[in-house]
Amino acid sequence: xxxxxxFINACAVPSRMFPVIVLLFFFVFPxxxxxxKYNKLFFxxxxxxxxxxxxxxSTLTMxxxxxxxxxxxxxxxxxxxxxxxxxxxxxxxxxxxxALSQARENDLRLEKNEKPKEWHDSQEKIxxxxxxxSIELIAMLFALGFLFTWGILVDAxxxxxxxxxxxxxxxxxxxxxxxxxxxxxxxxPALAGVIFPTLIVVGLMAIPYIxxxxxxxxxxxxxxxxxxxxIFLFGWIILWLFMMVxxxxxxxxxxxxxxxxxxxDPHKVEALTNINLSEYLYVIGLNMGLPGNIFIRxxxxxxxxSLYFIGGGFLLTKTVFKNLFKSLGPLRYSFFLVLLLxxxxxxxxxxxxxxxxxxxxVSIPEFFFNI
Amino acid sequence: xxxxxxxxxxFVSWIFLGWTLFLACLGGxxxxxxxxxxxxxxxxxxxxxxxxxPENYAxxxxxxxxxxxxxxxxxxxxxxxxxxxxVCTHLGCTPNWLSGEKKFKCPCHGSGFRFSGINFEGxxxxxxxxxxxxxxxxxxxxxxxxxxxxxxxxxxxxPASFLAI
Numbered sequence: 169x170x171x172x173x174x175f176i177n178a179c180a181v182p183s184r185m186f187p188v189i190v191l192l193f194f195f196v197f198p199x200x201x202x203x204x205k206y207n208k209l210f211f212x213x214x215x216x217x218x219x220x221x222x223x224x225x226s227t228l229t230m231x232x233x234x235x236x237x238x239x240x241x242x243x244x245x246x247x248x249x250x251x252x253x254x255x256x257x258x259x260x261x262x263x264x265x266x267a268l269s270q271a272r273e274n275d276l277r278l279e280k281n282e283k284p285k286e287w288h289d290s291q292e293k294i295x296x297x298x299x300x301x302s303i304e305l306i307a308m309l310f311a312l313g314f315l316f317t318w319g320i321l322v323d324a325x326x327x328x329x330x331x332x333x334x335x336x337x338x339x340x341x342x343x344x345x346x347x348x349x350x351x352x353x354x355x356x357p358a359l360a361g362v363i364f365p366t367l368i369v370v371g372l373m374a375i376p377y378i379x380x381x382x383x384x385x386x387x388x389x390x391x392x393x394x395x396x397x398x399i400f401l402f403g404w405i406i407l408w409l410f411m412m413v414x415x416x417x418x419x420x421x422x423x424x425x426x427x428x429x430x431x432x433d434p435h436k437v438e439a440l441t442n443i444n445l446s447e448y449l450y451v452i453g454l455n456m457g458l459p460g461n462i463f464i465r466x467x468x469x470x471x472x473x474s475l476y477f478i479g480g481g482f483l484l485t486k487t488v489f490k491n492l493f494k495s496l497g498p499l500r501y502s503f504f505l506v507l508l509l510x511x512x513x514x515x516x517x518x519x520x521x522x523x524x525x526x527x528x529x530v531s532i533p534e535f536f537f538n539i
Numbered sequence: 540x541x542x543x544x545x546x547x548x549x550f551v552s553w554i555f556l557g558w559t560l561f562l563a564c565l566g567g568x569x570x571x572x573x574x575x576x577x578x579x580x581x582x583x584x585x586x587x588x589x590x591x592x593p594e595n596y597a598x599x600x601x602x603x604x605x606x607x608x609x610x611x612x613x614x615x616x617x618x619x620x621x622x623x624x625x626v627c628t629h630l631g632c633t634p635n636w637l638s639g640e641k642k643f644k645c646p647c648h649g650s651g652f653r654f655s656g657i658n659f660e661g662x663x664x665x666x667x668x669x670x671x672x673x674x675x676x677x678x679x680x681x682x683x684x685x686x687x688x689x690x691x692x693x694x695x696x697x698p699a700s701f702l703a704i
Contacts, residue, residue, distance in 0.1 A: 423649030
């Protein structure tokens with residue numbers, strides 16, 4: 169048991185876990201025929217059948233309940249602050265399964281040139297009153313009963329009056345902001361606190377204007393909207409839910425990483441000396457001091473950033489998004505590309521930090537400008 | 540009820556009286572509101588404070604004495620003393636001094652600062668700020684928080700940011 173726990177703790181180090189999860193994601197949600205082949209080979213498409221749903225649900229429940237035997241894990245998971253996260257994992261898994269199992273069913277129908285399931289629903293009429301309204305009333309009563317029970321059983325996590333001179337250790341944001349807090353670890357506050365959240369909101373609002381694929385209106389499907397669903401789910405599952413779970417379960421005192429079964433030792437020593445790109449290049453690479461001129465000092469970083477946005481954008485357009493460029497047109501496509509490049513910059517920067525302790529690619533603290 | 544005829548003169552004088560009273564009340568209320576902004580007693584520590592005698596500080600140690608009241612760490616090195624601001628330069632949480640690891644560590648996003656206040660881990664983009672520190676006429680250390688010194692601007696070379704002993 170200890171060996172398994174230690175193994176899981178070792179796997180939970182983000183630099184190991186993150187690439188695995190990202191890779192797994194693309195096999196579970198195949199964007200092209202290459203991934204689709206392996207998706208079928210490993211029966212990953214069966215996850216969205218009834219049996220697959222039971223498998224997912226029972227695996228998660230088994231992991232949680234066996235994990236609860238461990239004192240450290242129990243302490244983190246059963247904190248009143250963290251209960252919503254456990255609920256969130258279940259709820260998002262459930263809704264993901266509901267959507268994708270219907271999508272799978274419809275995809276099988278469409279392959280046989282049949283009409284999707286929802287098409288038959290729309291032939292049938294149901295009255296709002298009393299059919300829908302009574303269902304809504306029952307749902308409301310259940311939700312209310314659930315909230316009352318929760319409110320009675322679990323006390324609100326109140327602490328002593330706030331004191332400017334002591335921040336709780338670890339100081340965690342409310343659970344719904346934990347992904348943003350995780351983002352702040354890797355970026356300058358202006359970028360992670362203002363620009364990225366704005367881009368997320370603007371990007372979400374822009375989706376209906378960017379997406380001109382009129383297939384799959386009114387019914388669930390995956391095969392007809394592979395790219396749209398995959399991009400959305402990548403943002404939702406990996407960049408939002410997964411980061412929330414990291415923030416809840418894996419972040420402990422001094423905002424260090426702790427495995428799920430690891431004791432939260434506030435004196436855990438972790439060497440995290442971060443180095444800017446300019447220091448990597450001039451001090452370690454060329455063995456000289458940092459240039460005095462800010463622009464010479466930061467030129468490599470600025471070059472890399474522009475290479476990422478201009479060169480990377482160009483490369484994507486010429487290769488994987490060739491057809492998308494044609495179907496979206498230049499204006500829609502460029503908005504899509506810029507938003508996508510911003511979104512992927514987050515996991516890239518996170519990985520660079522974990523692997524190379526890279527602090528900032530462009531670092532101009534003189535003007536509060538850091539990327 | 541008798542129908543008394545209200546003359547124009549009477550009407551105007553009543554109106555005048557009414558408005559005067561109304562404006563007086565308004566003025567009084569306004570004065571009270573303004574007064575409310577300047578309380579008799581301010582429960583805030585003053586921006587500058589006396590921090591005892593330099594002999595009280597051991598070489599190579601970070602003093603936590605003034606952290607909770609003034610948000611200042613006083614650090615004693617072999618050369619002298621400096622006052623570090625206990626506000627993280629990332630998003631303004633209060634870091635903790637970890638004496639075992641000889642570093643300041645912020646509990647919010649994991650920024651770490653060395654003994655000197657230089658940032659070296661986590662996202663903090665610049666070093667902790669230092670405050671003006673000088674020796675008073677009575678031989679006590681005086682810390683003035685209204686004047687701060689930022690390393691990235693080269694201000695730590697300013698003699699007022701460091702008390703040489």
